[in-house]
Amino acid sequence: MTEMLPPGSVIGILGGGQLGRMLSVAAARLGYRTHVFEPAANPPAAHVAEKVVTAPYDDAEALRAFAGGVDVITYEFENVPTAALDLLESLRPIRPNRRALAVSQDRILEKDFLSGIGLTTAxxxxxxxxxxxxxxxxxxxxxxxxxxxxxxxxxxxxxxxxxxxxxxxxxxxxxxxxxxxxxFVTFTREVSVIAARGLTGEVAAYDPGENVHVGGILSTTTVPATLTPGERTDAVLLAARILNALDYVGVMGVELFVTAGGLVVNEIAPRVHNSGHWTQNGCAVDQFEQHIRAVAGWPLGDGTRHSDVVMENLIGNDILKVPAIAREANAALHLYGKAEARAGRKMGHVNRIRTSG
Amino acid sequence: MTEMLPPGSVIGILGGGQLGRMLSVAAARLGYRTHVFEPAANPPAAHVAEKVVTAPYDDAEALRAFAGGVDVITYEFENVPTAALDLLESLRPIRPNRRALAVSQDRILEKDFLSGIGLTTAxxxxxxxxxxxxxxxxxxxxxxxxxxxxxxxxxxxxxxxxxxxxxxxxxxxxxxxxxxxxxFVTFTREVSVIAARGLTGEVAAYDPGENVHVGGILSTTTVPATLTPGERTDAVLLAARILNALDYVGVMGVELFVTAGGLVVNEIAPRVHNSGHWTQNGCAVDQFEQHIRAVAGWPLGDGTRHSDVVMENLIGNDILKVPAIAREANAALHLYGKAEARAGRKMGHVNRIRTSG
Incomplete structure (x- = not known):
């Protein structure tokens, strides 16, 4: 068994958007503090992190100071510049590892990797x-x-x-x-698997969610997805194969097309994923906590779903729906604290819990 | 309809303990920022609040600066000194109001008030x-x-x-x-009602929880409580009567004894309450968000319970159980980030979700 990061330790998060914000909250729930590195001013994560370093990714001094203040480093997005990662990695462990980042930063490397481990891509x-x-x-x-x-x-x-x-x-x-x-892949539906791998190599996956995109942006995720038992098993096993092949530590989002010929991998994201937000209100351990657990050397949560959920993104002016949503029964709002609602900007999401009653 | 506090507004919280910490997280989830006023250094809420003012309650300058930075003030505990409240109230609205505080700060005033509205006390x-x-x-x-x-x-x-x-x-x-x-009151069980009242006077209550105290400290809360339908209704109506009589805004914890002769009010707490922590994993809108909703002029969540829950406090060395609890299915941990585990100190809690499956 590996060591769990001691209580009160600091987790460094690269990127201060809504994913970093929700990672910060999950880290706090497990007794950790977070420092966020983010080039943009007043990022959403700043409201809930203990400390924010505002600097560009080519500011070596700021990167060094950030690394000096944390015990382990993770990230909320996969496009962190390579030079910054080289520097940070020389100072503190980065989880998930560099290979996962390299693969997911480049669509050709990604597809070569996926094909190489026997999975189907477009x-x-x-x-x-x-x-x-x-x-x-x-x-x-x-x-x-x-x-x-x-x-x-x-x-x-x-x-x-x-x-x-x-x-x-x-x-x-x-x-x-x-x-x-x-x-083009002719598919009947899009699903995604949110899976996690711990420091000891254990893997846990949430039940796949069914995604609807509008204008190239995720609109809703519904759990459970409409899948045959065989497809459901295939989806989870396939995600586990990816995580194991990358010696991955953390949560990954794996987007899949369901086709007549089986599952086709659309893309992978080496981080918590918008299509996993439903876990906040469907599971005892959500994807954000699961990621922090992995990064901090904890045992993983088992991913059991206690409730069915439909997650809907609130994009741009959707934020105007909040007063009405606030009156709905069994609707859990998650707003990101962004000052300005621009078209296409993710302002928050709502998890509608489906009760059996 | 009242005005909802605009997104990005700042909610001031008096007290930086675990209740303030969980209030901060709930405020963030609704798009608000929080500033915490707390005399003690490095309080739990500091890890998740945007700002912390560290000063004693008799520091008028610090209180003024704190009030100047926030839009509305609430509190996580009822023993804020009167002079500090007088000063703060002259600068910003305080919710819940002073009458609720005055009543709950004094056991005799509290019992006089409760008797005066026709409720039974010891x-x-x-x-x-x-x-x-x-x-x-x-x-x-x-x-x-x-x-x-x-x-x-x-x-x-x-x-x-x-x-x-x-x-x-x-x-x-x-x-x-x-x-x-x-x-002494001869009772068959202790229950508590976590109820809320909004700015417009609407009232919502969660299903009563059944409490077990050990050594004078809450040990577990189980929901649903073992109550007859009549007792359940009485408990909720009684809580509503208290909130209405105080023109209350926010969440209140009402502790009750269940006796052969009916319900006896043990005490009231004009704040979120330890016996309401189960709502974090049993409801779409938990008690912390419900309190923030009330304070910020939102409609209240309806309090529907989607899952049954047993909440267990982790006190002192109970924190050593965390690695084992982390492996349990359907167990949601909430740790408070306190550095030192002292006897009797609340270090965190676990909500065990009971699924019907």
Missing amino acids: PYAAVDDDESLEAALAHIGTPAILKTTRLGYDGKGQARIMDRSDAPAALAEMRGAPAVLEG | PYAAVDDDESLEAALAHIGTPAILKTTRLGYDGKGQARIMDRSDAPAALAEMRGAPAVLEG
């Missing part, structure tokens, strides 16, 4: 220019989707190619960045 | 000296319990009088403080 091919795009389209066909290999999320850095005439415009949207062409 | 009489104690014992009989009228909690400032020969020692334990002699 057909894909690297694209740098007109010529490689032409070759990729010949191989994959249309419709297809062109994505930058790095730094894309919530539908940004993506362009659909419905037929070959769309190709030049799609390539222009990549703005010269390395890209990957992915074939 | 028989009681004021005691200042040998003579008044003698008269009180003649009226109430033995066994009885002598308590200081103010500042008692968790069994402190109390002395049992099993027969008259115990009287001098009991009085000595009061150290000259005004006291009240209370008759």
Whole structure:
């Protein structure tokens, strides 16, 4: 058995958005303090963390001071610059590890990795220019989707190619960045598995949630998902295979397409995941606490679901619905404390608990 | 309809213990920030509040600065000195109001108030000296319990009088403080109602919890309590009567004895209450959020219980059980981040969720 991080220890979190905020609260619930590193001023996590370091990721002095004040480092997003990670890793353990980050930062590395451990992904091919795009389209066909290999999320850095005439415009949207062409996958539904692996190698997974995206952004997650028992088992085993192959420590979100031919891995996120927010009101140990448990060397929670939940994101002006939602029975609101509601900005979410009564 | 406190507003909390800590987290979940006023250094709430003011309650300058930084003031304990409240009240609204505080700060005022609205309490009489104690014992009989009228909690400032020969020692334990002699109540069980009243006067109550005390300190709360339907209804109506009579805004804990002759009010606490911690894992809106909702002018959550829960306090060395509890299914830990485990000190609690499956 590994050592549990002593009570009162400090967990460093890279990134101060809503995920960092909810990680901070979970860490406090287990008796830990948190320091947050975030370039932007007044981030959501600042309201609940013991300390916030406001500095860019190329400020070596700030990174050193941050590392000096914490016992272990984790992160709320996968696009932390490599040089910052190199420096931090020389000072404190980073969990999940660098390999998980490297794989998930690059769509081609990610798909190579997933294929390499025997999992199915969408057909894909690297694209740098007109010529490689032409070759990729010949191989994959249309419709297809062109994505930058790095730094894309919530539908940004993506362009659909419905037929070959769309190709030049799609390539222009990549703005010269390395890209990957992915074939469309015909799926009946999208699900995700939120899984965790502890320091000792134990794995625990939550029941898969069924996701609905609107405009490339997650809108709702419903648990339980509509899956056959076989699909449910496959989804969880597949997630466990990914975690074990990466010697992973922490929570990971694994997005899957359910197809007639089986499960296809869409992408992985080496962190707590929006599609796991339902666990806050469906489980004794939610994904945020599960992540902190893993990072702090605790035994994992078992992931049992005590209630069915529908999670709905509150995006942009959805925040105006809060007074009405506040009056609903069995609706648990989670707001992120963001001052300004911009279009597409995640302002909060609501977990609607379905009781059997 | 009243105004809801705008998102991003600051709620001031007097007291930085575990109740203040959990209030801070709940406020954050609704998009608010918190500032905590606490004389002691490094209080539990400091880890999750945006700001902490460390100063004694007689530091007028610190109180003024604190009030200047917040939009509304609430508190986690009822023994805030009167002069501090006078100053704060001149600067910002205090919720719950001063009357609730005055009543609950003094056992005689409290019992006079409760009797005055037609509720049953233990028989009681004021005691200042040998003579008044003698008269009180003649009226109430033995066994009885002598308590200081103010500042008692968790069994402190109390002395049992099993027969008259115990009287001098009991009085000595009061150290000259005004006291009240209370008759013993023969009860089958102790329950408490956690109830809330909003700014508009709406009242909501959670299902009563059944409490077991050990050594004068709450050990467990079990929900649902073993009550007849009539007792359950009486308990909730009685709590509502108290809240309405005080024009109360916020959450109150009402401790009751269940007797053959009906419900007897033991005491009231004008704040979130240890016996309401189960709501964190049994309800969509827990007592901490309910209190913040009331204080911030939100509609109240309806208090529906989605799961049955047994809450167990982790006191002193109970903290050593944490690694074992961490392995239990459906056990939700809540630790307070206190550095040192002293005998009788509340270090955390665990909510064990009972699933029907």
